[in-house]
Amino acid sequence: MPANPLSPAAFNLDPHLPDPIYRQLMAQIRRLIAAGQLRPGDELPSVRALATTHAVNPMTISRAFSQLESEGVLQRNRGAAMTVADTPVDSPDGLALLQPALRRLVSEARQLGFSREALLLALQDVYDNDKDPAS
Amino acid sequence: MPANPLSPAAFNLDPHLPDPIYRQLMAQIRRLIAAGQLRPGDELPSVRALATTHAVNPMTISRAFSQLESEGVLQRNRGAAMTVADTPVDSPDGLALLQPALRRLVSEARQLGFSREALLLALQDVYDNDKDPAS
Amino acid sequence: MPANPLSPAAFNLDPHLPDPIYRQLMAQIRRLIAAGQLRPGDELPSVRALATTHAVNPMTISRAFSQLESEGVLQRNRGAAMTVADTPVDSPDGLALLQPALRRLVSEARQLGFSREALLLALQDVYDNDKDPAS
Amino acid sequence: MPANPLSPAAFNLDPHLPDPIYRQLMAQIRRLIAAGQLRPGDELPSVRALATTHAVNPMTISRAFSQLESEGVLQRNRGAAMTVADTPVDSPDGLALLQPALRRLVSEARQLGFSREALLLALQDVYDNDKDPAS
DNA sequence: GTGGTCTAGACCACA
DNA sequence: GTGGTCTAGACCACA
Numbered sequence: 307m308p309a310n311p312l313s314p315a316a317f318n319l320d321p322h323l324p325d326p327i328y329r330q331l332m333a334q335i336r337r338l339i340a341a342g343q344l345r346p347g348d349e350l351p352s353v354r355a356l357a358t359t360h361a362v363n364p365m366t367i368s369r370a371f372s373q374l375e376s377e378g379v380l381q382r383n384r385g386a387a388m389t390v391a392d393t394p395v396d397s398p399d400g401l402a403l404l405q406p407a408l409r410r411l412v413s414e415a416r417q418l419g420f421s422r423e424a425l426l427l428a429l430q431d432v433y434d435n436d437k438d439p440a441s
Numbered sequence: 442m443p444a445n446p447l448s449p450a451a452f453n454l455d456p457h458l459p460d461p462i463y464r465q466l467m468a469q470i471r472r473l474i475a476a477g478q479l480r481p482g483d484e485l486p487s488v489r490a491l492a493t494t495h496a497v498n499p500m501t502i503s504r505a506f507s508q509l510e511s512e513g514v515l516q517r518n519r520g521a522a523m524t525v526a527d528t529p530v531d532s533p534d535g536l537a538l539l540q541p542a543l544r545r546l547v548s549e550a551r552q553l554g555f556s557r558e559a560l561l562l563a564l565q566d567v568y569d570n571d572k573d574p575a576s
Numbered sequence: 577m578p579a580n581p582l583s584p585a586a587f588n589l590d591p592h593l594p595d596p597i598y599r600q601l602m603a604q605i606r607r608l609i610a611a612g613q614l615r616p617g618d619e620l621p622s623v624r625a626l627a628t629t630h631a632v633n634p635m636t637i638s639r640a641f642s643q644l645e646s647e648g649v650l651q652r653n654r655g656a657a658m659t660v661a662d663t664p665v666d667s668p669d670g671l672a673l674l675q676p677a678l679r680r681l682v683s684e685a686r687q688l689g690f691s692r693e694a695l696l697l698a699l700q701d702v703y704d705n706d707k708d709p710a711s
Numbered sequence: 712m713p714a715n716p717l718s719p720a721a722f723n724l725d726p727h728l729p730d731p732i733y734r735q736l737m738a739q740i741r742r743l744i745a746a747g748q749l750r751p752g753d754e755l756p757s758v759r760a761l762a763t764t765h766a767v768n769p770m771t772i773s774r775a776f777s778q779l780e781s782e783g784v785l786q787r788n789r790g791a792a793m794t795v796a797d798t799p800v801d802s803p804d805g806l807a808l809l810q811p812a813l814r815r816l817v818s819e820a821r822q823l824g825f826s827r828e829a830l831l832l833a834l835q836d837v838y839d840n841d842k843d844p845a846s
Numbered sequence: 847g848t849g850g851t852c853t854a855g856a857c858c859a860c861a
Numbered sequence: 862g863t864g865g866t867c868t869a870g871a872c873c874a875c876a
Contacts, residue, residue, distance in 0.1 A: 326866060334552065341554040353849065363868050368849070373646070384731070385848050385876035400553040401563060407546040408567040414542050415568075417469065418535035419476035422568055428536060429564060432543040433550075433557055461654070461860065498861055596851060604822065611824040623864065633853050638864070655861035655863050670823040671833060677819050678837040681812040685838075687739065688805035689746035692838055698806060699834060702813040703820075703827055731875065768876055 312344065314351040314359035327362055331370040336379065339390060340400045349387040350380065447479065449486040449494035462497055466505040471514065474525060475535045484522040485515065582614065584621040584629035597632055601640040606649065609660060610670045619657040620650065717749065719756040719764040732767055736775040741784065744795060745805045754792040755785065 317334050319327050338344040353371065357364040371388055374380040381391045415425045452469050454462050473479040488506065492499040506523055509515040516526045550560045587604050589597050608614040623641065627634040641658055644650040651661045685695045722739050724732050743749040758776065762769040776793055779785040786796045820830045 321867090328866085333549075337549065337552040341552065343554075352847085354847095363870095364849090365851095365869095366867065368851095369866095371849080376643070376646070382849075383876095384726070384874090387848065400555065404546070404550060404553060404555070404563060405567070407542070407549050408564060409571055411539070411542040411546050411564070412568050412571055414468075414472065415539060417472040417476060418538060419478075420535060420539070422565070425568065426561060426564065428539060429543060429546070429561065430557070432540070433547050433560065436544055436547050456654070463860085500861060504861085591852090598851085603819075607819065607822040611822065613824075622862085624862095633855095634864090635854095635866095636852065638866095639851095641864080652864075653861095654859090657863070670825065674816070674820055674823060674825070674833060675837070677812070677816040678834060679841060681809070681816050681834070682838050682841055684738075684742065684812050685809060687742040687746060688808060689748075690805060690809070692835070695838065696831060696834065698809060699813060699816070699831065700827070702810070703817050703830065706814055706817055733875085770876060774876085 312338075312348065312351055314355045316351075317356065317360070319360045319362060321362075328366050328370040328373070331356075331367065332374055335370070335374060337400075337403060339379065340403050344390050346390050346392050348390045350389065352387055447473075447483065447486055449490045451486075452491065452495070454495040454497060456497070462501050463505040463508070466491075466502065467509055470505070470509060472535075472538060474514065475538050479525050481525050481527045483525045485524065487522055582608075582618065582621055584625045586621075587626065587630070589630045589632060591632075598636050598640040598643070601626075601637065602644055605640070605644060607670075607673060609649065610673050614660050616660050616662045618660045620659065622657055717743075717753065717756055719760045721756075722761065722765070724765045724767060726767070732771050733775040733778070736761075736772065737779055740775070740779060742805075742808060744784065745808050749795050751795050751797045753795045755794065757792055 316338070317331060319330055321327055323330060325333075335344065335350070344350075350371070351359075353364050353367045356362070356367045371380060375382055375388070378391055380388045382388060411429075412425075415428075420428070451473070452466060454465055456462055458465065460468075470479065470485070479485075485506070486494075488499050488502045491497070491502045506515060510517055510523070513526055515523050517523055546564075547560075550563075555563070586608070587601060589600055591597055593600060595603075605614065605620070614620075620641070621629075623634050623637045626632070626637045641650060645652055645658070648661055650658045652658055681699075682695070685698075690698070721743070722736060724735055726732055728735065730738075740749070740755070749755075755776070756764075758769050758772045761767070761772045776785060780787055780793070783796055785793050787793055816834075817830075820833075825833070
């Protein structure tokens with residue numbers, strides 16, 4: 307039985323973002339695992355459930371699942387829902403997953419001439435006011 | 442004469458990044474202008490110089506220049522190097538240019554369960570240690 | 577320019593085999609590399625060329641390419657044909673690639689009670705008479 | 712009474728192999744018969760015994776049995792264990808059963824550029840060292 | 847019920 | 862020209 311019946315609505319898929327949908331899903335699954343909200347053995351929503359909930363083609367969902375499986379993050383179970391792999395390969399901590407976004411920000415801030423303090427202030431501002439990260 | 446003979450090597454173009462090369466170039470030119478390192482009238486390196494320096498197809502450089510010209514950021518000068526437009530249209534301040542990177546970071550950090558403080562600490566860490574933002 | 581203009585017909589794709597088409601293609605590309613017939617930098621036929629030659633949907637070909645790319649075997653080149661990666665990750669020699677088939681054969685032969693000599697004779701027989709490995 | 716009380720552990724079922732479990736079981740039963748280790752009238756382990764021993768869904772075992780029954784290889788006996796059919800229909804000799812594995816090996820070896828001798832040497836090597844064919 | 851494979855065909859980004 | 866993404870819909874294998 308599912309130790310953790312994750313709702314399909316736990317994900318946020320936006321076809322208008324530059325990132326392809328299947329990559330958005332991959333990134334979010336990885337983050338949920340890193341954040342401990344998805345643990346080894348937990349079931350993921352079925353391809354069909356996710357597809358209908360988000361009005362997306364099942365193949366698009368399937369693509370994300372397959373890729374994560376080939377990376378050892380998810381596990382196929384014949385005839386049953388996919389689960390988080392027992393020993394998520396190379397499971398990076400949250401900090402590692404955040405690095406690309408951090409580096410990108412710092413690199414751009416430096417090019418724009420931001421001081422350390424100005425950058426920190428700008429971040430706090432966005433953190434405090436960007437309550438709804440959707441869309 | 443160039444008020445500011447910018448070196449082609451002032452840019453950082455990496456074909457392995459997910460961002461297409463022409464967009465990397467556009468973003469960096471915009472940031473140099475926003476940071477005041479490139480000012481109205483300053484010349485940009487020639488397409489050929491940039492292309493050979495970075496081993497990139499000249500058309501790719503040209504595409505970035507053309508797009509910035511159509512946006513009013515750069516100015517084409519017959520037989521001479523492109524320059525920064527006299528009154529760069531829509532020149533946003535640095536903070537506005539940094540917003541996408543800030544939002545993306547905050548959104549990912551939230552999904553990973555980072556607290557406000559943990560995020561600020563992580564940022565400072567990257568800022569202090571990621572001295573060489575290249576590659 | 578392609579160091580090695582590989583013909584699309586160099587591959588053998590059979591929709592009637594139990595193995596899915598995209599996996600057949602992946603296996604054959606890997607074998608061509610292991611056999612030295614495809615070397616780092618060599619271009620592969622385009623998705624479209626392979627698709628039309630073998631009367632297969634382009635996405636099926638694309639799937640094989642993408643997977644090999646994510647494994648580090650092939651390399652994407654924006655706007656140009658895919659090439660064999662410079663340093664094929666984990667490039668196994670031919671013997672390693674043959675192991676699964678060898679193990680399977682030995683395991684089955686043992687279960688059937690074949691002696692070492694009987695097995696070798698059977699193999700020679702197939703090797704000498706199965707000249708056309710197609711279909 | 713069972714002429715030959717075959718242990719459930721005589722089989723080797725691995726859910727991680729690409730072959731579905733029910734096919735693994737079918738193939739192994741056929742081979743045991745072809746090798747003379749299972750003879751007409753011999754009892755097979757019960758579905759339940761096999762399922763618990765190998766931690767597999769009973770329906771999966773049942774499917775293999777049913778298919779072999781419909782092929783005339785096994786015989787259903789009301790209230791008692793299934794047995795090997797009196798006159799196993801179409802009982803192919805071992806060599807015939809080995810053909811697919813032989814053909815596959817030869818085909819792959821050819822693609823990899825193995826000579827006849829190299830292939831025979833590789834086979835002997837695996838035969839001599841792969842004493843434990845399990846897993 | 848679950849996921850896997852494939853087609854036909856569209857549209858897009860990049861060089 | 863190149864590959865990438867996605868849809869709509871079919872059919873299959875497995876449990």
